[in-house]
Amino acid sequence: MSNSLNERVKAARENLDAHVREIIHWHFSPETGCPFWLEYAESLSFDPRDKIHSYDDLKLLGHFQDEWLRGGPVRRWVPKGLKDEPVYVFETGGSTGVPKSRINIRDFQTDYEMFSENLSDETFPRGADWLMLGPTGPRRLRLAIEHLAQHRGGISFFVDLDPRWVNKLIKRGNWQELELYKDHVINQALNILRSHDNIQCVFTTPKLLEGLCAKISLVRHGIKGIFCGGTEMNAQFHRFAREELVPGIDFVPTYGNTLMGLACNKPFNIEDNYAITYYPPHPRAIFELVNKDDLNEAVPYGETGRVLLTTLTKEFFMPRFAERDEGERAEPIDRYPWDGVSNLRLFSEFQESVVVGVY
Amino acid sequence: MIHIPILRAGKPYYSLNKTTVNHFQTGEPVAEMSMANSGLIARDMQNGPANKQRIGDIPMADMLAMCKKAAVLFREAELPLGEGTQTGEDYIQQLSATSGMPVSLCRKNMDKITLVMDGMETVLGGLTRGLDLSILDSGWKEVDDRPLNFFCETDELGAILPSNSPGVHSLWIQALAMKVPLILKPGSAEPWSPYRIAQAFMAAGMPGEAFGYYPTDHSGANEILLRSGRSMFFGDKNTVAPWKHDRRVQIHGPGWSKVVIGADEANNWESHLDVIETSVVENGGRSCINASGVWTAANGRELAEGIAKRFASIEARNMDDPDARIAAFTNKKLAYLLSDMLDNQLRTPGAEDLTAKYRESRVVEAFDAVFLLPTVVYCEDPQHPLASAEYLFPFVSVVELPEESLVHQMGPTLVATAITGNQQLINQLFASTHVERLNIGSIPTMKISWDQPHEGNLFEHLYRQRALQVTG
Numbered sequence: 001m002s003n004s005l006n007e008r009v010k011a012a013r014e015n016l017d018a019h020v021r022e023i024i025h026w027h028f029s030p031e032t033g034c035p036f037w038l039e040y041a042e043s044l045s046f047d048p049r050d051k052i053h054s055y056d057d058l059k060l061l062g063h064f065q066d067e068w069l070r071g072g073p074v075r076r077w078v079p080k081g082l083k084d085e086p087v088y089v090f091e092t093g094g095s096t097g098v099p100k101s102r103i104n105i106r107d108f109q110t111d112y113e114m115f116s117e118n119l120s121d122e123t124f125p126r127g128a129d130w131l132m133l134g135p136t137g138p139r140r141l142r143l144a145i146e147h148l149a150q151h152r153g154g155i156s157f158f159v160d161l162d163p164r165w166v167n168k169l170i171k172r173g174n175w176q177e178l179e180l181y182k183d184h185v186i187n188q189a190l191n192i193l194r195s196h197d198n199i200q201c202v203f204t205t206p207k208l209l210e211g212l213c214a215k216i217s218l219v220r221h222g223i224k225g226i227f228c229g230g231t232e233m234n235a236q237f238h239r240f241a242r243e244e245l246v247p248g249i250d251f252v253p254t255y256g257n258t259l260m261g262l263a264c265n266k267p268f269n270i271e272d273n274y275a276i277t278y279y280p281p282h283p284r285a286i287f288e289l290v291n292k293d294d295l296n297e298a299v300p301y302g303e304t305g306r307v308l309l310t311t312l313t314k315e316f317f318m319p320r321f322a323e324r325d326e327g328e329r330a331e332p333i334d335r336y337p338w339d340g341v342s343n344l345r346l347f348s349e350f351q352e353s354v355v356v357g358v359y
Numbered sequence: 360m361i362h363i364p365i366l367r368a369g370k371p372y373y374s375l376n377k378t379t380v381n382h383f384q385t386g387e388p389v390a391e392m393s394m395a396n397s398g399l400i401a402r403d404m405q406n407g408p409a410n411k412q413r414i415g416d417i418p419m420a421d422m423l424a425m426c427k428k429a430a431v432l433f434r435e436a437e438l439p440l441g442e443g444t445q446t447g448e449d450y451i452q453q454l455s456a457t458s459g460m461p462v463s464l465c466r467k468n469m470d471k472i473t474l475v476m477d478g479m480e481t482v483l484g485g486l487t488r489g490l491d492l493s494i495l496d497s498g499w500k501e502v503d504d505r506p507l508n509f510f511c512e513t514d515e516l517g518a519i520l521p522s523n524s525p526g527v528h529s530l531w532i533q534a535l536a537m538k539v540p541l542i543l544k545p546g547s548a549e550p551w552s553p554y555r556i557a558q559a560f561m562a563a564g565m566p567g568e569a570f571g572y573y574p575t576d577h578s579g580a581n582e583i584l585l586r587s588g589r590s591m592f593f594g595d596k597n598t599v600a601p602w603k604h605d606r607r608v609q610i611h612g613p614g615w616s617k618v619v620i621g622a623d624e625a626n627n628w629e630s631h632l633d634v635i636e637t638s639v640v641e642n643g644g645r646s647c648i649n650a651s652g653v654w655t656a657a658n659g660r661e662l663a664e665g666i667a668k669r670f671a672s673i674e675a676r677n678m679d680d681p682d683a684r685i686a687a688f689t690n691k692k693l694a695y696l697l698s699d700m701l702d703n704q705l706r707t708p709g710a711e712d713l714t715a716k717y718r719e720s721r722v723v724e725a726f727d728a729v730f731l732l733p734t735v736v737y738c739e740d741p742q743h744p745l746a747s748a749e750y751l752f753p754f755v756s757v758v759e760l761p762e763e764s765l766v767h768q769m770g771p772t773l774v775a776t777a778i779t780g781n782q783q784l785i786n787q788l789f790a791s792t793h794v795e796r797l798n799i800g801s802i803p804t805m806k807i808s809w810d811q812p813h814e815g816n817l818f819e820h821l822y823r824q825r826a827l828q829v830t831g
Contacts, residue, residue: 173601175581210398214405232578236376236396244402274375 001331008337012282016338017054019283023312024052032081036068037317039076055286058310059296064321066259069100077103079314090140092258099138102258107315108140111261112148114281115254118264119152123225123250128200130156133189133208134230135163140258145203157196159188161208186211193221205230206237213245229254234345239274254278255344259318260285260311266333266340278344279336286310287341288320289329292349295322301331306347323347361390361453362441363550365574366557367403368410369567371441378574380550382456383689384678384727389456390441392550395573397582400542403571404586407514410540410568417538417566419492423480425563426536430476433559434469440554450555457548458522459728461676461683464643468525472556475529475809479536485810486533486818495538499827508827513588513607515540515571516821519580520553521593522546522689523751524645527611528553529809531591533817535560535569542571542587544580548689584608589820609815613749614647614773616804617654619788621779622762625657629665631778635755636669637803638776640733643686644753648774648796650804651749652756654741659759663713663737666755670733671717673753677726685753687728694729697750698722701734704748709740710756741768766791773814774804 001009027033028041028048041048044061051060069077074089082105090108091099130149136142136158149156169178189212193199202223204212209228212218218226226249228241233253241251255278256262263278263285280287289305291297299305307325311318326347330340363380364371374393382389417425437444445453447469454465475482483492490507494500499508516534520543521527535541543553557570573579584590584602592599593611602608618635620628638650655662676683688694698721705712714734715721723730733753738746745756747770760768766787769775776798777788788797795814798804807813 175585175601176605179585206398210401213398214401232396234376234396236374236394237398239375240396240399245398 005332005334005337008334009332012332012337013055016283016286019312020055020058021053023314023317024048026081026314027079027317030080032079032314034079034317035076055310058319061319063295063308064318066100066321069102069259070098072101074101074103077316082315088140088143089138090258091138100258102316104140105315107261107313108144109147109151110313111256111281111284112144113151114284115262115264116148116151119225119227119252120250124152124201124227125224127153128224129154129196129198130201130203131189131192131199132156132158133185133202133204133212134161135205136160137162137164139163141203141256144262148203149201154198154201157192157199159185159192161185182208182211186215190215193218193223197222200224201227203227203229206232206241209241209245218246219248223249225250225252227252227254229256233276235274235276235343238276242268242274259316259321260309263287263340264336266330267335275342276344277330277340277342279330279333279338279340280309282336282338284311284313286312287339289327289339289341292326292347295320299329301329304328307341307344360388361443363390363392363554363574364441365393365395365399366554366567366570366572367399368406369557369561369570372399378547380457380548383459383548383687384456389453390550392574395575395579397575397579400571400573400575400579400582401586404515404542404583406568407540407588411511411514411538413566413568414535414540415538419496421564422536422538423492425560425565426476426479426532428563429556429559429565430473432562433476433556434473436559436562438555438558438562440558445555445558450551454525454549454551455678457551457689458525459548459678459687459689460524460643460645461678461680461686463681463683464686465525467642468552471526472529472532472552475532476556476559478809479533482533482809483536483818485808486812486816499829506827506829508825509822510825511537511539511821512823513539513821515542515587515589517542517544517583517587517590518553519544519583519590519592519594520546520549522548524642525549525552526642526646527593528556530611530813530817532556534821535565537818537821539589539821540569540571542573542583542590544573544575544583547574550574609817609820611647611814614649615652615747615749615771616648616650616774617652617769617772618650618776618778618804619765619769619784620653620655620662621765621777621781621784622656623781624778625655625662628655628658628662631662631801632665632669634776634778634801634803635662635666638805639666639755640670640673640684640753641803641805643684644733645686645751646805648804648807649753650755650774650776652746652758652769652772654758654760654765654769656762656765657759659757660737663735663757666735666757667713667717670714670735670753673733675723675725675728675730675732678728685730685733687726687730688751691729693751694722694731697752698731701736701745701748701750701754704744705736707744709743710736710738710745712736769793774798776800776802776804 027037085105088104132145146156253265261281263280266277288308289299292306307323309321309323327341327344330342376394377391379388380390437446451465455462516539518531545553591609599610599612731752736745736756738756738758746758772794774796775794
């Protein structure tokens with residue numbers, strides 16, 4: 001690591017620690033915190049505001065359990081300091097049983113505005129319109145992509161896709177019906193692309209991108225940039241997309257979820273052999289790669305670990321949640337002077353049970 | 360390390376997504392295998408019509424000559440394997456190392472594949488009922504003063520292949536000879552055979568466009584099944600179930616093959632033990648044509664005891680032992696799981712493991728491997744769950760029933776060997792819609808005549824007759 005990068009890493013870390021103090025103070029102060037964390041604090045033998053001064057100190061709070069997000073009352077997550085703001089609720093999962101819910105006020109807009117700074121104005125032109133072809137419904141993604149398009153001066157067109165129905169079809173092994181549903185979704189996207197010349201940017205998932213490219217040439221339809229995320233994104237798909245599906249189009253892999261925000265991919269360099277390395281939106285979210293058998297032990301750079309995700313915003317505090325993903329711990333780079341994760345994939349112990357659909 | 364690439368229209372493609380195929384005894388990697396993403400398969404399959412045209416132009420006479428040449432190359436030649444090469448002997452060793460099948464059985468399966476390639480004209484003669492095969496060049500012929508026209512219903516034959524026994528690869532090669540390109544998904548522990556068959560054919564002059572070879576996951580397998588005009592799907596009952604009613608997909612699930620003994624032969628049970636033993640044990644009990652049931656009109660208990668005595672002498676041997684008769688489990692846990700499952704089913708009254716008294720345990724750990732020893736269960740009741748069980752090792756249940764009920768109750772049966780002279784029983788078997796292949800007489804279920812259809816006629820799966828009238 002160069003000296004200048006070392007300095008940047010150090011500065012980012014100091015910034016993170018200061019941010020942790022601010023967020024802890026916010027969520028654990030009776031005037032601003034949400035009912036959930038204020039009640040949680042009562043079960044502790046210490047006041048988090050006195051003991052937690054840095055990211056490392058978050059260990060004192062243990063691990064966030066995503067089960068806490070299932071069911072209501074959802075208002076227990078609304079910070080008192082934001083009680084008069086309009087509240088969105090976004091859901092994740094939910095193919096069976098009660099979905100996990102997360103409240104949002106402006107986080108999704110902030111996340112996507114930050115992400116926008118990483119997009120090229122040449123390939124995601126300001127003022128260009130967008131096509132959003134991915135999971136909609138109660139997910140954050142639909143509004144977030146719309147906001148991204150608007151933030152860049154564009155208008156976003158949508159095609160509905162219900163991932164919960166897709167998961168049911170997969171679990172039932174109803175492949176033919178899944179194919180019909182996929183065709184139904186793709187055909188709607190084709191109609192939109194053929195009818196609106198100013199669409200130059202697309203958000204979609206790997207499976208749907210394949211489906212779309214089987215029908216038309218996106219280059220010939222004027223698409224310049226594709227922002228793509230989903231469970232099937234890996235180095236091979238990245239290469240396949242750049243070499244065969246959409247050569248000549250800026251292809252931007254991303255990783256995001258309702259609990260975190262949106263991570264950026266390391267800028268493309270052919271020498272990386274299409275490896276995908278994501279960096280979280282520091283200091284609002286942090287990836288830590290840890291030993292799967294000891295979640296308090298970070299793995300060395302380049303080694304495989306389970307992803308611990310921490311979200312630190314005034315709207316949502318989620319300390320050290322053990323994600324369902326694993327990957328290799330990636331070193332900081334100039335553009336993102338903090339830890340990232342390479343080759344993100346389903347945590348090997350979950351691979352048997354998690355359904356991967358068209359998204 | 361050996362890297363087995365994807366073949367895209369015969370051309371190697373090295374994926375960034377790889378998996379290793381390990382030696383089942385040592386756990387050491389034997390090869391790396393490129394994994395195809397489903398989009399790549401779908402994209403390649405868009406070239407189906409062009410690929411078919413490429414091999415459709417080859418005259419049948421040349422095609423059959425190519426099959427003969429490929430047979431020799433498959434058995435003997437040093438053929439490309441990724442960036443290296445593979446001899447016939449390498450193939451046998453690699454196959455045994457990842458599939459758990461003894462070398463001697465691998466060799467027999469190699470012979471079986473070679474036989475089909477070499478005798479392709481006879482095999483196709485059986486499938487087409489003796490048609491002049493040049494009809495596949497011209498599309499139609501005048502036969503007995505009638506125009507006869509067949510057309511191909513697909514641009515490719517997709518094949519989702521298993522790992523259990525390489526013998527199954529002798530079932531799809533015929534498509535190639537019938538001018539239908541192949542889209543192959545090899546089994547995760549058996550990438551070797553389909554790759555070597557493809558290489559043998561290409562070395563014999565077959566255009567690469569005839570072969571798509573895609574190691575892939577479930578999603579890729581579904582892509583093949585969805586996009587292939589016709590396909591073959593090898594898998595267990597649950598895996599194949601969603602495709603059961605799709606006429607484009609020919610299902611090759613469990614066989615539940617049986618030996619049926621009429622009342623007239625039941626007293627001679629001792630003289631039928633050889634046929635039964637071969638039917639159950641040959642090929643390590645891994646084939647769908649291995650018998651998993653003996654249904655007899657009388658003397659069931661004595662017969663089962665007789666089989667048990669024979670099975671008691673079969674032991675686990677190392678993979679390179681020329682006398683090895685049973686295969687090892689590449690997944691040790693699965694062996695224990697299956698044995699436990701069998702024991703649980705034995706708790707249901709009405710069934711007894713007659714081999715149990717001859718040994719300490721059905722599961723044997725030896726030579727760094729796990730084996731399940733041949734097992735015979737006597738079932739008093741045809742409704743007992745073990746009466747219709749099939750396992751991935753030599754297992755057979757013996758059921759005794761009045762002769763008139765035998766055929767009625769025996770259920771789906773891939774191969775039935777009928778040992779009887781009773782014409783009424785034979786007629787019942789002819790009339791049964793459950794029996795796919797019928798052997799009348801002392802023919803082991805494992806003895807396959809390659810000029811007969813297997814779980815559906817592949818020619819009829821690929822081609823359809825069209826009504827044709829031609830002036831003057």
